[in-house]
Amino acid sequence: MTHTRRDLLAGTAGVLATSATAGCTGQLRRIAGERSLEKGGYAAFFTLYDFARHVGGETFPVENPIPTGTMGHAYEAGPELATEVASHELFVYLDVEGFQRWALDAAATIERDYPGVELVDALDGIELLAADADHAHESGDGHGTDDHDGEHETDGHGDHETADHETADHGETGTDETAADRSGVDPHYWTDPVRASQSVENVRAGLEAADPDNADVYAANAEAYRSRLEDVHAxxxxxxxxxxxxxxxxxxxxxYRYLGDRYDFTVHSPQGVSPHAEPNQDEISATIDLVDREGIDVILADHFGSNDLANTIVRNSTASEVREVSPAEGTTAEWNDRGWGYVEQLTEITLPALQAGLGVDA
Incomplete structure (x- = not known):
C-alpha cells in the first residue's frame, strides 16, 4: 500500500480526539479484534465508485455510500460509516483537504490502525489545477495533453471551499504530497476524461494489492474502461x-475547469469553485455584460444545483436558453434506470450542453 498520509496524521490528532471520532476509533478497534475483513470495498462518492465497479466487475464488489441525488462534497457521514468502511478490504477516496472531511478522517484512522485495509488515493499522479482566488471567475487554458498514461503531476489538490469564482490560470501543482499540502486547489479533476483515466489506473493498482490472485481480471477490466475513456476524450x-x-x-x-483546461475553452462563473459561495450583484452584472458582449445564447446550469441564477441571467441579457450540465459527481434514479454512469453523464448530458453553450455548428 502506498502511504500518502503520514504527514497528515500528526496534524489530525486533535480532530481524531473529538468524541464522535474517538468513539468511531474504538468501534474500529473492536471490529479489527473480532472479525476478519469483509470481501469488497467502498468508494467515497459516485465517481470513484463508478471507476471501481468497472475495474472490480463481478470479482470485487464496491459500495457507494452517498445517497442517490446527492453529490459527494455535500454528504456528511457519521462515525458508523467509517466503521463500515474499515471492515472491508479497500477504500478509494481523494486525499485532499476540504472536499470530504469524513473520508479523510476515516483514511487517517485506517492507515494508522488497520494496515489490512487497502487505501487508494485516486489523485495519485494526477496533474491538478490551482484554484487561484486572484483570478476569480474564469478558467480554461486548454493545455490539451492527450497522455493516456496520465503522466501528470500531483500537488495541491485542494480545498473545495476556498477558491473564488474564476481562474484563468491553470496553475498545475507538485508531486507526492498529502492532503495537508493540497490546499487551495480545485478538486474536480474527474470532469476531464484523460485525468480520469489515470484515476482508473490508481484503482486498478489498489484492487491488485487487495486481491492479487485476480490481478489479471482487474488489469483487463481497467484496460477496457480506459479505452472507453479514450473514446470519450476523442x-x-x-x-x-x-x-x-x-x-x-x-x-x-x-x-468544469478541467474540461475547459483540456478542450481549450473558458468557463465563466459568477459563483466560482466553492459550492458555498454566493455571487454578489456586481458579479452577476459583469456576467450579464459578458453574455451580451460575446453574443452567448445559452447559459449553463449544474443539474445538481438551482437554475435560479441561470434564469436571472437569461431574463436580463440577450441569452435565450438554459441547459444543464453534470459534474458526474453524483447520480439520479432516472440515470440509474437508464444504466448511465460517469461516461454517459459526460457524453449524454454535459457534451450536448457545452456544444450549445459554445455555439457549435450542428
Whole structure:
C-alpha cells in the first residue's frame, strides 16, 4: 500500500480526539479484534465508485455510500460509516483537504490502525489545477495533453471551499504530497476524461494489492474502461471543434475547469469553485455584460444545483436558453434506470450542453 498520509496524521490528532471520532476509533478497534475483513470495498462518492465497479466487475464488489441525488462534497457521514468502511478490504477516496472531511478522517484512522485495509488515493499522479482566488471567475487554458498514461503531476489538490469564482490560470501543482499540502486547489479533476483515466489506473493498482490472485481480471477490466475513456476524450475533441466562441457561462458551482483546461475553452462563473459561495450583484452584472458582449445564447446550469441564477441571467441579457450540465459527481434514479454512469453523464448530458453553450455548428 502506498502511504500518502503520514504527514497528515500528526496534524489530525486533535480532530481524531473529538468524541464522535474517538468513539468511531474504538468501534474500529473492536471490529479489527473480532472479525476478519469483509470481501469488497467502498468508494467515497459516485465517481470513484463508478471507476471501481468497472475495474472490480463481478470479482470485487464496491459500495457507494452517498445517497442517490446527492453529490459527494455535500454528504456528511457519521462515525458508523467509517466503521463500515474499515471492515472491508479497500477504500478509494481523494486525499485532499476540504472536499470530504469524513473520508479523510476515516483514511487517517485506517492507515494508522488497520494496515489490512487497502487505501487508494485516486489523485495519485494526477496533474491538478490551482484554484487561484486572484483570478476569480474564469478558467480554461486548454493545455490539451492527450497522455493516456496520465503522466501528470500531483500537488495541491485542494480545498473545495476556498477558491473564488474564476481562474484563468491553470496553475498545475507538485508531486507526492498529502492532503495537508493540497490546499487551495480545485478538486474536480474527474470532469476531464484523460485525468480520469489515470484515476482508473490508481484503482486498478489498489484492487491488485487487495486481491492479487485476480490481478489479471482487474488489469483487463481497467484496460477496457480506459479505452472507453479514450473514446470519450476523442468524442469531446471532435464534438467541440467547430465552436463559434470560446467562452461558456455557467450560472453556479464551477466544477468544469478541467474540461475547459483540456478542450481549450473558458468557463465563466459568477459563483466560482466553492459550492458555498454566493455571487454578489456586481458579479452577476459583469456576467450579464459578458453574455451580451460575446453574443452567448445559452447559459449553463449544474443539474445538481438551482437554475435560479441561470434564469436571472437569461431574463436580463440577450441569452435565450438554459441547459444543464453534470459534474458526474453524483447520480439520479432516472440515470440509474437508464444504466448511465460517469461516461454517459459526460457524453449524454454535459457534451450536448457545452456544444450549445459554445455555439457549435450542428
Amino acid at each position: 468524442t469531446f475533441e471532435e464534438g467541440l471543434a467547430d465552436r463559434t466562441h470560446g467562452t461558456v457561462v455557467l450560472a453556479g458551482h464551477n466544477s
